[in-house]
Amino acid sequence: MTDVKLLGLWYSPFSHRVEWALKIKGVKYEFIEEDLQNKSPLLLESNPVHKKVPVLIHNGKSICESMVIVEYIDEAFEGPSILPKDPYDRAVARFWAKFLEDKVPAVGKTFFRKGEEQEKSKEEALEVLKILDNELKDKKFFVGDKFGFADIAANFVGLWLGAFEEASGVVLVTRETFPNFCAWRDEYINCSENKEYLPPKDELIAHFKARFQAVAAGSK
Incomplete structure (x- = not known):
């Protein structure tokens, strides 16, 4: 046991x-x-x-x-493989997981900054999203047609980013500017491997709205 x-x-x-x-x-x-x-x-x-x-x-x-x-x-543990079996695909999955680990924190910081600092952070965030949008062109997931390691690494931009946007009123992503990323995000949220495991978005929005309000109150 x-x-x-x-x-x-x-x-x-x-x-x-x-x-x-x-x-x-x-x-x-x-x-x-x-x-x-x-x-x-x-x-x-x-x-x-x-x-x-x-x-x-x-x-x-x-x-x-x-x-x-x-x-x-x-x-x-036994069960479905999370990392791809093919060595090249495993390397690709690890590359994008590392990219997301290194770059996505800058996206999150945008929502906690104000004025010029926020504008600079927003530029960095949009550059990261542009790279992801380009990578996801004509792709269902980061590696092939199966939800896997890199997609798990991308969970912040998959769900939490949208909750941050709604809670703060700061919008980074539109379907016009990042169509490939949005198509991946739709697949990410609705795929059977993931949908039942996601936390309720409305609860995330409520939690982070309170966080953003507390930060705003503390900065006054």
């Missing part, structure tokens, strides 16, 4: 990357909601370096960093 625990946050795209991998593999697990303002001893013990979620605890051993955890789950 394997013992699997996931330390995370319900609204975190990083935690949900791991949840999707576990669900794709059919792994039963215990989800432990953390409070980042009052981190549990278990979190501090399990991730003493970064002290952040998500953390997977498998038979008493801790694994940290969301995409590292996804690869671990793919290798440690």
Whole structure:
């Protein structure tokens, strides 16, 4: 009997990357909601370096960093493959996962900035989205026709970006400017491998609207 625990946050795209991998593999697990303002001893013990979620605890051993955890789950458990079998496709999937890890945080920061800082951040975000739109031309997913590793890595722009836009009133994506990206996002949200695992968008919007309002109030 394997013992699997996931330390995370319900609204975190990083935690949900791991949840999707576990669900794709059919792994039963215990989800432990953390409070980042009052981190549990278990979190501090399990991730003493970064002290952040998500953390997977498998038979008493801790694994940290969301995409590292996804690869671990793919290798440690039976079930459908998350990374492609073909070596070239695996390399492509890892390349785009790394690109998303490096570049997407700049997209998220746009919504928490104001004035000139926000405009500069918006330019950077639009450049990232332009690259993704170009890559996704004539493609259902990042690698072939199967939802997989790179698409899991792209979950922030797949769902959370839209929630951020609605919660903040700052719009980055339109179908006119990024048609290929929007087609991928539609597929991402509605594909059978993913749809049942997504958190409710209205709950995400409500959560982040409160966050943005708190940030705005604190900056006055």
